[in-house]
Amino acid sequence: MNRLEEFKYELETCFGTSCGFCERGCPVYQTMKVKTLCMKGRNRTMLGLIQGKFEITPAVVQAAFECTLCGNCDRWCSLKNTEHTRAFREYLLRHGVEPIKEHSSIVASIKNYGNPWFQPRSARNRWTKGLDIPKATPGKQEIVFFAGCTSAVTKQLNRSLVASAKLLKKAGVEFATLGQDEPCCGSTLLRVGQSEAFKDLAAGNVKKFKSLGVKKIITACPGCYVTLKKTMEDAGAKIEVVHISKEIAKLVREGKLKLNKSTERMTYHDPCHLGRLGGVFDEPREIVRAAANFVEMPNNRYESRCCGAGAGLQSAFPKLSKDLAAKRVAEAKATGATTIVTSCPFCETQLRTVPGTKVVDLMELLLDAVEGNGRNNNSKKAP
């Protein structure tokens, strides 16, 4: 039985109910207004496909891949909709559909370079220069800071990693990094339907962290956070995976960091992987509240709207992806906030594609406040 068949009962349940609650928060449906592109329609498409009502067509593939897997539909439903969609993608690839060109490139890059962005492995070392962070060696450290491919190999995003490392040090956390040996977590493989490739990668990752004697992984990337967490849990590895906001908020709460609070009005954009899928909502808000004049967007926490970057949408459907970003930025601007704070390299990059948008990483914001720069004068401009 293929994985889609395993979900047949759930697909029939969705068909039987047909409430359509998934439509309201679905960023793709609300932009495209085509029912095949909301979860109710997608579940029906899957059901029709396994019932043999039609064959795989370009529209079927479109229904499977024009989705950010943001999980907003899961908020309103007891069915595992994002899992259905992932299974849908796998089903199509197993039934002869060729991967979307950009997704193939990502897979090839992860295989050859250990990251999705065709960057040499050595690029992972760049952000650590001058920070004097030890490299992980077997049995020498308990905590590893996991940078994640995107932030590590993208120069413009290195600052968030530097801020994370500096804050961990200020907090007295002893940690190491894997430098250029840091693997990809495989999040992207999972989202574009490459489950077999993911399984191999995940098994290697578990082995690697176990051999290093790691007890705890701290990461600043939400995609890495949920993927590594699930990888370790599924493998039964006793390695804790924590998002950096949880680690650092604790220090803010305990008053261990002295902050120069900004008066600037800022809002916080929940990355889907960190919030809805990872359950981390409060700590980032604590940090923004401590560092700036925080204002909430109407759609927040579980109801936060996706920025449009996820699950291969940004690479394969750039226009739709940008439309989604523009909607989210408009919502942020309507609050009167001048800066959007977020904690995800994908969201950060994506929201910045909207002209005139100031986006700052959560750890950068906090480090600025700790180092006394603050943002009172709004002097720091978005790149």
Add this chain to the structure above:
Amino acid sequence: MWGQGKTSKQTKSFDVRFCGSIKLLYRHSAPKSQDMAYIDELISALGKERVLLDPSEKFVYGADWSPRTPDEFVPPDVVVLPRTTRDVQRIVKIAYNHEVPVTAGGGLTGMLGGAVPIYGGIYIDTTTMNSIVEVDQKNQTIRVQAGATLQEVNDAVQPYDLWLPHQPESKWVSTVGAAIACDNDSTFGVRYGKILSCLLSAEIVTGTGEILELGHRKAHFTSSGYKLKDLLAGSEGTIGVITEATLKLEPIPATRRIDMLVFPRMGAAVDYLSRLLKAGLCIEAAHINCKRRLKFYTHSYKQKFGKDPEIPAWAEALLAIAFAGDSEVVEAQRNYALKIAKDFEAQLVEERDIVDAWWASKYTLDFEPFKQKWPDSQKQKKFGAADPGVPVGRLEEFYHKFIQVAEKHNLEIIGMNAYLEHPNSIGFSLSCAVFVDYRNPDEVKRFREFHDELSKLAVAFEGTMSTFMSDTYQKAPYLELEHGASLKYMKDLKKLFDPKGILNPGKKFPREDGPS
């Protein structure tokens, strides 16, 4: 290869981003019969991106929320995505010229197949027409395209401290046009009525493609002419496609108090409500549930406590009641209502979690994260209902009949809910609900027989067959039972608006009976 009209499983190499053009090639290369020539005209009129022809796309639009087996889809021949009234006019004119059925739909949450295109043809997805045309704060009205959801309307007017009180449970998905065409239910009917009480004016496209405005602009009522606008409520798109509407808004009440009372009999709850109205109280919502029905609404209670709420063994009816307005007024009305309750052997439900669970289900939809009652409560069997109306004094008698009929058809009973849906009166919609094992064709058949039997019984009770789901194809064969000789006038009326019988054929009247 795609684009050559073949469907070999070995040839699936394509770039999905160019699906639009590939699909077009595929469409054009598909065998084209003479009677499908209208599709080219639709593409010319709307552009290829707004005409969906792929079998998988059409399939998605082929079912609503009504109980049917999982393989029972009735897809249209083509789905169109209009943006404007003019687009709808172009579509209907093409349909008129080619005599092709046209079915307009919104959220596809109908519970009796009203917007399912049972004769194929063109399906107009009106949800692509969801613009807010005008919010008139001073006159407390809104003009919207018919595809806006009821929630979108409320999101638009909330900043002005106004709201549209027509609130079915499906409000996040149910559109303005569909709410009018289906004449669906509202939680706050006893104070504000249903959608027709809010509808001041509506724009439609008739079956010939003519654009008409029906109603009285922003005036609340009229004594002029015939009230053609009122024909739209429950019309199911059979006399015109609704494209825009002007709706009356209300100020948002400052506070609301919701309570639940248990009664030894359903009739006692009716008597109590009658007494409250006589006393001059302004009730905002009133719903009489039978004891069994409450369990369907308290899913979040069960999530929280792992059990169903406990109701006294003697209680047979639960009345949920709301008052809204300024807090002093609300408190005074509530206190008076609770004082009178003692005269009717009623007892207040003190456990707030029960009341909150019911209210979450009926209105706030504020369920536990990642959970909500509908799919979770319907994994095995789904909700199915008949929607009759009976005279106020015969509620309890009809309730017992409902139980008998459901048992006769061997259906698991969810229970009855009587929603007060007429302003300041005890007129109710009845939701006589059962669980339907929709994977079992025989049970689906038995459900339909149950539905028909109750509908006909309601007429015998001096009531009506339908109060919130309309007639659809289900009641069409026996509509004469309700309307007698006046049915002929209804058919003639439809013919006036839709001479070729292309608008949602098979609904209200069997196709062979209607205009052709």
